[in-house]
Amino acid sequence: MHNMRIGLAFNPFPEAYARGEGNTDKYAEFDSMDTINTIKEAIQSGGHEVVLIEADDKAYEKLRDSKLDFVFNMAEGYHGESRESHIPAMLEMLRIPYTGSGILTLAIGLDKARTKEILSYNKIPTPKFQLFKSSDEPLKKGMKFPLIVKPNSEGSSKGITEKSLVKNQEELRRRVDFINKNYNEPAIAEEFLDGREFTVSLIGNPPEAMPIVELAFDKLPPGVPRFDCYEVKWVWDSPGSEIEMVFCPAKIGKKLEDRIKKMAIDAFNALDCLDFGRVDIRLDSKGVPNVIEVNPIPGLMPDPKENSRFPKSCYAAGMTYSEMILRMLGSAMQRVKNTKIKQIEGVNQG
Ligand SMILES: Nc1ncnc2c1ncn2[C@@H]1O[C@H](COP(=O)(O)OP(=O)(O)OP(=O)(O)O)[C@@H](O)[C@H]1O
Ligand SMILES: [Mg+2]
Structure with missing residues (x-):
């Protein structure tokens, strides 16, 4: 090859x-x-x-x-x-x-609500949510504050700031309105999970989980949001920052590690991901892992100081950046070679 x-x-x-x-x-x-x-x-x-x-x-x-x-x-x-x-x-x-x-x-991976519907169908825990096309829509019964409000179809923490965490109807309405107007798309409101946050990188078919990355918000100064908002991702956790808040491998017991890795693999499979991906997971107040979202094309910034999650876990697994890329490519080539019904041939072409 x-x-x-x-x-x-x-x-x-x-x-x-x-x-x-x-x-x-x-x-x-x-x-x-x-x-x-x-x-x-x-x-x-x-x-x-x-x-x-x-x-x-x-x-x-x-x-x-x-x-x-x-x-x-x-x-x-x-x-x-x-x-x-x-x-x-x-x-x-x-x-x-x-x-x-x-x-x-x-397409589904860019739609947080659709992704969560598929996770729920597959009995993979994910925070309760509601989609808002406008701020007039009433909040469903059973949705408990605080909620986190995000654009439904963005990544890289776009539209996620300290104002995204809302504690009452008024804040919810204001934030939904902001998202609807600024991003021209529905807002998704989810119950906020305040436990530890992890992300799992996966490579291969079937996928293999790399060492787990933890985002340790408790390392941030007081007053900074305890979630991966735009400011945390691109300022507090950037090469110039003195604060170390992204760790790999995460310091967790074997039981929780296995549970999180299995959940990430289940989510990857539920969404029919191929070759590689990254699954964001957060613990709820009882310590139960929930899938926040699935990223089929993870960020791949090479500089270790950037703490780009996917490369960070591959480095922890002993790979160089080149080895990581060649393994991602190799998984895809192997899959295409092994596929009996060739996805690229098209079923109607005889
Ligand atoms: N329901 C939730 N409970 C607690 N924290 C949450 C929840 N949803 C999102 N967050 C926080 O906000 C961050 C960004 O959310 P999410 O991963 O959905 O957005 P994204 O912009 O698609 O991220 P990515 O950069 O991974 O593409 C999460 O990493 C997490 O810290
Ligand atoms: Mg994410």
């Missing part, structure tokens, strides 16, 4: 905007060219040729004309609630195999 021509699909973060500076969170999901170039070098170290493909409105022509054998898909997409599935949809039209989850999983 060497010497393939591999497209690396991505959306670049405009370097003019520093993350976390509070000016805009519009680009927070995208990758820096530093990350993309490091992924490129990692793929090249596996003996492959790499073609960079920006996932913009010329992407289809570029994918069609670049004579690609495979695509490493990092594209978060530019427009719409199903934006993460745009590149995979083009690739399936072109019959080019790619890394990671398929179209449906990527």
Whole structure:
């Protein structure tokens, strides 16, 4: 499987905007060219040729004309609630195999409410929730404050600030309104879990769990929110910060470790994720793990000081960054090779 021509699909973060500076969170999901170039070098170290493909409105022509054998898909997409599935949809039209989850999983993964419906159906614990298209909608019976209010279809803690944690109807309405207007999408309100928070990186088919990462909010100064809001993610937990709050492997007993890893694998499977992914998990007040969300395309910032969750757990498992990328790619190539009913052939093509 060497010497393939591999497209690396991505959306670049405009370097003019520093993350976390509070000016805009519009680009927070995208990758820096530093990350993309490091992924490129990692793929090249596996003996492959790499073609960079920006996932913009010329992407289809570029994918069609670049004579690609495979695509490493990092594209978060530019427009719409199903934006993460745009590149995979083009690739399936072109019959080019790619890394990671398929179209449906990527579209659902960006919809926190749909993801939670699937988790619930599969009896995987997840906080109670309600979706709000407008702030006039009454709160369902049985939903208990405090609630956390988030945009339903964003990642990278976009739209999540200290104001997201609401203690009463008035705060709830104000925050729902803010999300509806600023992000032009429904807000999801969830019961707030105040226990320890973990995230689990998974690689392979079936997935193998890497060492668990803990986000230790108790290490933050008083007054800073006890959840991974935009400020915590991009300021308190950034390379310049003096505070260490992300630990791997998490210091937990074997029983809880096994329970969390199994829950992450169950969530990965319930969403039909492929090759790799990251599952965010938090304990409730009784110490019971709950799945907060599933990330089929996890962030992959290479600098260990960034504490990017997925690489951090792979480093703890003894991998270098290149080994991590080649293992992600290798899982995808192996899957495509083993798939009897080839997903990329299309059922109606005889
Ligand atoms: N129901 C909840 N109870 C407690 N904390 C929560 C809850 N939902 C979200 N949080 C906190 O907010 C953070 C961000 O939420 P979430 O993971 O849903 O958003 P995201 O922006 O999609 O994150 P990512 O950067 O992983 O894509 C979580 O890591 C957690 O700290
Ligand atoms: Mg998350």
